[in-house]
Amino acid sequence: MNIFLPVLYITLGLIGLLLLIMVIRTICNKPKIKIGETPILREDLDKEKIAKHISEAVQIPTISMVEEYKDNTQAFLNYHKWLEKTYPLLHKYAEKTLIADYSLIYHLKGKNAELKPACFLAHQDVVPATDEGWEEGCFSGKITDDDYIYGRGSQDMKGHMIALLEALEHLLAKNQEFERDIYLCFGHDEEPGTSFDGAPNIVKHLLENGVEMEFVIDEGGTMLDGSLLGVPATVALIGACEKGNCDIEISVHKAGGHASNPKRPTAVGLLTEAVSKIEKNPMPTRWTPMAKETFKTLAPYCKPLFKFIFTNRDIMSPALKKLFTVAAPMTNALVRTTFAPTMLWGATARNVIPYDAKANINTRILTGETIDDVVAYLKKLLGKKIDVNVIACTNPTPEADINHQAYKEIVQSINECFENVVVAPYPFIAATDARFYYPLTNNVFRFGPFINSIEDQNRIHGLNERISKNDMEKATQFFIRCLLNTCAKN
Ligand SMILES: [Zn+2]
Structure with a gap:
């Protein structure tokens, strides 16, 4: 007997069952409050x-x-x-x-x-x-x-x-x-x-x-206009944590001299290769608890396709993370530590090959990672020829408690002032x-x-x-x- 067919049927059956569960989860994911349910309260203002x-x-x-x-x-x-x-x-x-x-x-x-x-x-x-x-x-x-x-x-x-x-x-x-x-x-x-x-x-x-x-x-x-996130309303986002903000200097030291007889590779050549390597090899993506919370909260209010995706975000996590990295720079920044090369230094004259070439990489660190993790990642990626030094840094902040009374009261205040949010x-x-x-x-x-x-x-x-x-x-x-x-x- 051909065992291929039963295996195919079982696989298709399991996929069908999973899809069914995902659809039921989506249907059952109902909004806790109706949009626009809270009365709008207004004071007489000049x-x-x-x-x-x-x-x-x-x-x-x-x-x-x-x-x-x-x-x-x-x-x-x-x-x-x-x-x-x-x-x-x-x-x-x-x-x-x-x-x-x-x-x-x-x-x-x-x-x-x-x-x-x-x-x-x-x-x-x-x-x-x-x-x-x-x-x-x-x-x-x-x-x-x-x-x-x-x-x-x-x-x-x-x-x-x-x-x-x-x-x-x-x-x-x-x-x-x-x-x-x-x-x-x-x-x-x-x-x-x-x-x-x-x-x-x-x-x-x-x-x-x-x-x-x-x-x-x-x-x-x-x-902001919620349509970007598949929500047919205004979306008010309360920042409940903050990424770390660090300047990391990468540098190369190499014999320089007169530009008329360059010896390859130059410090600038190695440095630009390093910058390009950083751009091509971003840090891995990850859902932080707060990013998960964002989409858990928005999911019930989304249009059907977005609702299906966000409700089943754990099952669809790899695909969703991939989507976030390509959809927009902002969504990419939500799921990973980012590197932005912002400044370059080389020679002070046009005809001089510098002994030192440096670049500043402004780095925004995702919650759950630290500057030490980032430095270790860069050192491994760039190898021994490139020095990696932290210039200034604040690590990511803790995540605030969104069940805290103050958070709830801020939400209430938003609902009392803005319609359809x-x-x-x-x-x-x-x-x-x-x-x-x-x-x-x-x-x-x-x-x-x-x-x-x-x-x-x-x-x-x-x-x-x-x-x-x-x-x-x-x-x-x-x-x-x-x-x-x-x-x-x-
Ligand atoms: Zn400001």
């Missing part, structure tokens, strides 16, 4: 006043004080004065502490000393800009006829900071009292990545004063000041209450950065709900 305030804020050019802007101190002092004038109730009720000359802590006392405080972060500094290529002056704060406020920092991240301040000032004007203490911590050097006077010193000061936080919330999460936690792939706050709590979340089009997102750190009056008003509504939900309930 949209024009908020727009005026964000416009004034961006007119103060608080460019990070590094390199050619290292003397830009006056802008920060002016900004502090402007805050004092614009938010008188905050300055009346909160205790203000200046850290490292330019960073700010505001401490507002709550009624219940038993509760740990809440901590809201923002950074005052912005990246440099010149008027060239801008439709409106880059620090003009121009409010255009189509209701946008133009200026560097309007999105990153004065918009966020002003919305938070507007919300708190609004509540203080209504004599709102809070159960827990509230800290607002505004660093002054988040952007450069080479200066660490702000956030680390704020945290040091808080630790020295015995402060522990219940939770921290910073920029970093986002709201699905909220999910996700692993944030860039870096924020929030990474320094882990000595105070593991419950560090990142969320910006702004629905940004891809086009507007591309203006961040770029030309024509702007924010709309409507978005500012909505973000203020969000922070009102967030302050009430997280801090005013006993």
